[in-house]
Amino acid sequence: MKITDFMKNNILCLDGGMGTLLQENGLKSGELPESWNLSHPDIIKNIHIDYFNSGSNVVSANTFGANILKFSEKELENIIKSALKIAKEAKEESNGSQEKWVALDIGPSGKMLAPYGDFDFEDAVETFAKTIRFGEKYGADLVFIETMNDSYETKAALLAAKENCSLPVFVSNAYGEDGKLITGADPLSMIAMLEGMGADAIGINCSLGPKSLEKVVNDYLKYSSTPVILKPNAGLPRVENGKTVFDVPPSVFAQDMAEYIKKGVTIAGGCCGTTPQYIESLTSLINDINPILITEKNYTVVSSYTHSIVFDNMPVLIGERINPTGKKRFKEALINNEIDYVLKEGISQQEKGVDILDVNVGLPEIDEVQMLKTAVCELQAVTDLPLQIDSSDIVAMETALRRYNGKAMINSVNGKQESMDGVFPIVKKYGGVVVALTLDHSGIPDTAQGRVEIAKKILQEAEKYGINKKDIIFDPLALTVSADNNAGKETLKAVEMINSLGCKTSLGVSNVSFGLPCRNIINSTFFTMALTKGLSCAIMNPYSQDMMQSYYAYMALNGLDNNCSSYIEFAENIDLTPAVNAPANASKKTDNEYKSDLQRAIIKGLKEQAGNITKLLLDTTPALTIVNEEIIPALDKVGIGFENKTVYLPQLLMSAESAKSAFEVIKNSMKKEEKTSKKPAIIIATVKGDIHDIGKNIVKLLLENYGYNVIDLGRDVSPEEITQKAIATHSPLVGLSALMTTTVPAMEDTIKMLREKAPWCKIVVGGAVLTREYAQTIGADKYSKDAMETVRYAETVI
Amino acid sequence: MNALYTKTYSLPPFNEKEILRYCGAKEDNKEVNNLLKECLKEAEGKFHGRVVFTEYDITKSANILDLGFAKTSSMSLIKNLEGCKKIILFGATVGIEIDRLIFRYSVISPAKAVIFQAVGAERIEKLCDVFNQEVNEKYQTVPRFSPGYGDLPLAFQQEIFKVLDCQRKIGLTINDSLLMSPTKSVTGVIGIKD
Numbered sequence: 001m002k003i004t005d006f007m008k009n010n011i012l013c014l015d016g017g018m019g020t021l022l023q024e025n026g027l028k029s030g031e032l033p034e035s036w037n038l039s040h041p042d043i044i045k046n047i048h049i050d051y052f053n054s055g056s057n058v059v060s061a062n063t064f065g066a067n068i069l070k071f072s073e074k075e076l077e078n079i080i081k082s083a084l085k086i087a088k089e090a091k092e093e094s095n096g097s098q099e100k101w102v103a104l105d106i107g108p109s110g111k112m113l114a115p116y117g118d119f120d121f122e123d124a125v126e127t128f129a130k131t132i133r134f135g136e137k138y139g140a141d142l143v144f145i146e147t148m149n150d151s152y153e154t155k156a157a158l159l160a161a162k163e164n165c166s167l168p169v170f171v172s173n174a175y176g177e178d179g180k181l182i183t184g185a186d187p188l189s190m191i192a193m194l195e196g197m198g199a200d201a202i203g204i205n206c207s208l209g210p211k212s213l214e215k216v217v218n219d220y221l222k223y224s225s226t227p228v229i230l231k232p233n234a235g236l237p238r239v240e241n242g243k244t245v246f247d248v249p250p251s252v253f254a255q256d257m258a259e260y261i262k263k264g265v266t267i268a269g270g271c272c273g274t275t276p277q278y279i280e281s282l283t284s285l286i287n288d289i290n291p292i293l294i295t296e297k298n299y300t301v302v303s304s305y306t307h308s309i310v311f312d313n314m315p316v317l318i319g320e321r322i323n324p325t326g327k328k329r330f331k332e333a334l335i336n337n338e339i340d341y342v343l344k345e346g347i348s349q350q351e352k353g354v355d356i357l358d359v360n361v362g363l364p365e366i367d368e369v370q371m372l373k374t375a376v377c378e379l380q381a382v383t384d385l386p387l388q389i390d391s392s393d394i395v396a397m398e399t400a401l402r403r404y405n406g407k408a409m410i411n412s413v414n415g416k417q418e419s420m421d422g423v424f425p426i427v428k429k430y431g432g433v434v435v436a437l438t439l440d441h442s443g444i445p446d447t448a449q450g451r452v453e454i455a456k457k458i459l460q461e462a463e464k465y466g467i468n469k470k471d472i473i474f475d476p477l478a479l480t481v482s483a484d485n486n487a488g489k490e491t492l493k494a495v496e497m498i499n500s501l502g503c504k505t506s507l508g509v510s511n512v513s514f515g516l517p518c519r520n521i522i523n524s525t526f527f528t529m530a531l532t533k534g535l536s537c538a539i540m541n542p543y544s545q546d547m548m549q550s551y552y553a554y555m556a557l558n559g560l561d562n563n564c565s566s567y568i569e570f571a572e573n574i575d576l577t578p579a580v581n582a583p584a585n586a587s588k589k590t591d592n593e594y595k596s597d598l599q600r601a602i603i604k605g606l607k608e609q610a611g612n613i614t615k616l617l618l619d620t621t622p623a624l625t626i627v628n629e630e631i632i633p634a635l636d637k638v639g640i641g642f643e644n645k646t647v648y649l650p651q652l653l654m655s656a657e658s659a660k661s662a663f664e665v666i667k668n669s670m671k672k673e674e675k676t677s678k679k680p681a682i683i684i685a686t687v688k689g690d691i692h693d694i695g696k697n698i699v700k701l702l703l704e705n706y707g708y709n710v711i712d713l714g715r716d717v718s719p720e721e722i723t724q725k726a727i728a729t730h731s732p733l734v735g736l737s738a739l740m741t742t743t744v745p746a747m748e749d750t751i752k753m754l755r756e757k758a759p760w761c762k763i764v765v766g767g768a769v770l771t772r773e774y775a776q777t778i779g780a781d782k783y784s785k786d787a788m789e790t791v792r793y794a795e796t797v798i
Numbered sequence: 799m800n801a802l803y804t805k806t807y808s809l810p811p812f813n814e815k816e817i818l819r820y821c822g823a824k825e826d827n828k829e830v831n832n833l834l835k836e837c838l839k840e841a842e843g844k845f846h847g848r849v850v851f852t853e854y855d856i857t858k859s860a861n862i863l864d865l866g867f868a869k870t871s872s873m874s875l876i877k878n879l880e881g882c883k884k885i886i887l888f889g890a891t892v893g894i895e896i897d898r899l900i901f902r903y904s905v906i907s908p909a910k911a912v913i914f915q916a917v918g919a920e921r922i923e924k925l926c927d928v929f930n931q932e933v934n935e936k937y938q939t940v941p942r943f944s945p946g947y948g949d950l951p952l953a954f955q956q957e958i959f960k961v962l963d964c965q966r967k968i969g970l971t972i973n974d975s976l977l978m979s980p981t982k983s984v985t986g987v988i989g990i991k992d
Contacts, residue, residue: 029800029854029867030960110959112971112979116897119973149969174966177806178846182969183894206966237801244801343905382902605829605909648823650830653909689975694911697904741952742975 003101004168011291014269015051015059016279034066037082045086050276052094055283060105061087068130080134103144104135113152115381128160136165146172147206151185151305152405158197168200172229174207175216187219189303192407195226196431203229206271209248210256221264225296230265234273246273254281264292300470302433303406306384309355311504316537319349323360334363339378346379352542360390369396376400394422401430408432415440415454424465438476448493451476473504482515495533504536520546602634605654611661623666635659639788656701684735685713685722688746696737702787719750726758733797738767748778762797800852804967807847820916837913844895847925848968851888868957874948882989889964891983892921918982926984937990944986952976958985
């Protein structure tokens with residue numbers, strides 16, 4: 001019988017712990033348990049036989065840590081081959097008439113994925129893929145991905161299984177006492193991601209005893225439409241008379257498990273500390289229980305690597321600002337590869353209170369596939385908001401979705417056949433909630449009814465792929481009311497009609513006001529009207545106070561804001577006073593210590609004040625005068641103070657950030673031709689293998705303060721990439737940073753390559769482990785102990 | 799194979815003076831103090847102290863120290879463990895969330911990033927202190943010792959990772975450059991005198 005058929009009507013019993021039993025049989029510290037498949041096959045086989053004899057339907061072969069990071073490919077093949085052979089022999093040789101299967105067991109790789117580690121996502125996928133291909137080749141009945149405590153690595157493993165075998169895939173995660181994975185994901189986020197990708201069973205194992213996992217199990221049973229696995233530890237270990245014992249005995253373990261099975265868990269077993277005795281107690285207790293089979297749930301959910309957003313009564317705000325359309329500065333940032341600009345746009349929308357960030361970086365001048373992938377990866381490093389991948393390029397969309405750590409929102413599909421043919425297969429593969437525009441080859445229907453017809457067509461097509469309607473959010477499209485007076489009305493009607501089909505709706509509201517004065521009034525009112533019709537989410541500008549006002553007022557008036565507390569908090573922060581309150585003559589001398597208010601703001605590190613005062617000053621003073629007579633002298637004062645050790649690093653940086661905010665104001669006021677920097681670009685990067693770049697970012701900030709054009713290549717950058725950029729820009733100066741002794745060789749390689757291919761270029765190095773002597777040995781022109789010294793050096797080079 | 803134990807800790811309040819020292823500042827600057835307050839408010843609740851540990855008997859012959867899981871000839875460690883018969887081997891981390899804050903603020907505010915670095919440094923030291931204190935209550939110990947101290951090479955980390963199962967137990971990993979992730983983590987040994 002196929003295991004997936006068996007699961008339709010039965011409780012599936014898994015096995016118990018392996019590691020603890022191997023220890024009892026003499027596995028030594030540091031010895032790899034998988035090597036015992038070759039050296040001690042009989043011990044492994046007997047453990048499997050004991051589990052089958054105690055009633056397990058599935059035993060996991062001894063392949064938990066079998067991967068190419070720990071073994072050569074040849075060794076790996078032998079280990080997996082042997083592991084599965086042993087397990088299958090055990091299946092034949094064991095008693096018991098129950099149905100029996102053998103799982104290829106897959107545990108974590110031991111490495112942290114980028115951006116917080118150096119393990120590339122695709123390398124992780126390939127690592128798991130190698131194990132999985134051998135697993136299928138040597139006869140595993142299913143793949144069991146277990147004990148994963150990071151969502152991204154879990155995704156890599158599941159993706160590898162889906163792409164490299166045709167076996168059923170079970171996925172189980174290890175939750176801590178706080179009910180989350182160690183890297184932060186909560187149960188619903190994992191459920192959303194794993195179900196979206198099509199796991200055959202999902203659940204919980206390891207970490208704690210059954211009782212302590214109650215909340216997590218309940219969340220799984222509440223939200224999952226996929227069979228739920230529970231494989232807890234025998235409680236916590238402690239030492240008794242020199243022997244390790246676990247605090248939950250078999251009878252209690254079995255009783256606790258039975259309670260969960262009565263509530264809907266259908267796949268049960270044990271993890272650390274559990275033995276065949278535990279499984280025997282478990283099977284004898286659960287044989288009489290009728291399985292409570294999992295039911296289809298109807299939640300529309302998107303998730304990030306920490307949390308999820310459920311589309312229910314609360315309207316969801318999707319920030320629209322990461323989009324070059326109509327934004328000169330944003331376009332410029334994309335063309336110059338200034339990824340920081342994109343990231344800041346994300347972070348500040350989060351600070352304004354959006355729930356999801358739309359990410360659109362499509363521009364004819366750039367490689368959208370690469371840019372969207374970079375933007376999504378880098379945004380995930382600095383914000384935990386779920387993302388909406390927004391592209392009309394299917395390849396870009398798929399590349400970004402693949403790297404997305406969670407269940408993304410996807411923008412968009414529409415009623416044209418070619419759109420559905422392109423988008424639905426990737427929604428099916430990677431999971432996601434897709435926004436569907438109610439238009440087709442004949443355009444946008446004028447009437448609500450016409451748009452609903454397209455929605456129905458889209459639903460039908462999605463069903464062919466097995467995409468559930470809860471994963472489609474319809475955008476019935478807001479058209480311009482000044483062109484067609486009924487446009488607003490029809491769109492609102494369409495929202496209502498689509499809701500009554502049991503579907504969610506989304507709108508980009510701002511189109512409606514096109515061509516009218518005071519667009520904010522129309523937009524925010526339209527937004528309120530749509531919300532009252534049941535709009536689930538809106539793509540909007542969170543910097544618009546009117547839109548945010550509508551949102552908070554709607555929530556308060558519709559019983560969605562407990563004690564009106566969100567509204568009150570919002571209202572308290574509404575800025576009703578004029579933007580700037582500074583004295584009119586901002587450059588005037590204020591006291592003896594500071595030459596002017598602006599200098600004071602910069603020296604004291606008051607970021608907002610510095611920007612505001614500069615705005616005022618620009619009315620009366622030429623930009624260049626502000627720079628040369630206010631900003632630079634203030635910066636110099638702080639810089640000299642730092643060099644003389646009267647100013648500390650945090651102060652230096654606060655001043656630098658304040659100067660930067662003054663510069664931004666000035667830059668925005670300049671015409672394009674004035675902006676072009678006269679100074680050639682300095683290239684900076686953290687070398688290959690080093691993923692921490694705070695020092696490099698400090699250097700960048702200060703160099704920019706002093707008017708240098710800086711090209712920041714980021715962290716973990718190869719010698720080739722740095723050299724190519726130095727050649728392409730004919731850069732006079734390259735700054736390299738390394739934090740660890742182990743990455744200094746990469747720095748040396750980079751210097752060698754630069755010397756050979758870009759001999760004109762000076763090289764300055766810095767970082768925690770470097771010294772003047774060390775820098776000399778590896779061939780750098782200059783060692784800088786801090787950012788100020790780098791600025792001083794740049795002054796001598798350029 | 800030795801049994802591994804994991805424990806989670808909630809940490810005592812922040813030591814602001816110590817944090818300022820870590821980021822190279824003093825207490826006398828109002829603006830820096832305000833910034834620190836802001837950062838602490840944001841960092842509150844983002845630390846999850848986790849420790850994995852085990853015990854080994856140790857022996858010395860000639861100038862080789864056998865730690866029960868690996869051998870070393872590090873003179874500094876031999877000196878540190880003089881008179882000890884056992885060690886506690888441990889890995890400790892305060893979790894990934896502080897790394898996320900540092901990444902985030904590296905982009906929008908290096909000043910805050912520097913402060914969060916210092917906050918993280920203070921937290922992991924505090925976690926080690928709390929754990930060390932618990933060990934001290936049970937045993938007579940010598941000061942804890944980590945790879946990178948004295949002549950014990952950083953590469954010794956790899957030996958520790960082989961036996962402590964750090965990723966599975968506390969979510970701690972090491973990369974090829976010997977960088978730990980989460981960064982605010984410590985591995986080490988605490989010698990026990992009999």
